[in-house]
């Protein structure tokens with residue numbers, strides 16, 4: 001009963017501004033992005049040092065995300081949400 005909820009929290013513990021971005025239109029490289037069919041794009045916006053961002057994943061599948069200012073430096077990540 002009750003559905004499983006997959007929630008992830010990112011914390012910016014560095015001294016730089018970062019983002020958690022899953023928006024295909026603004027990815028410099030399409031290999032840095034993945035969004036399961038039916039899932040909505042999301043974007044943390046600028047996370048200042050010390051700030052956090054949370055996202056609830058509703059649609060199962062593979063999500064690949066990038067940091068807007070640092071995508072070119074390889075700051076990307078992947079989350080797999082089980083069914």
Ligand SMILES: [Cu+2]
Nearest residue numbers: 018067070075
């Ligand atoms: Cu970054």
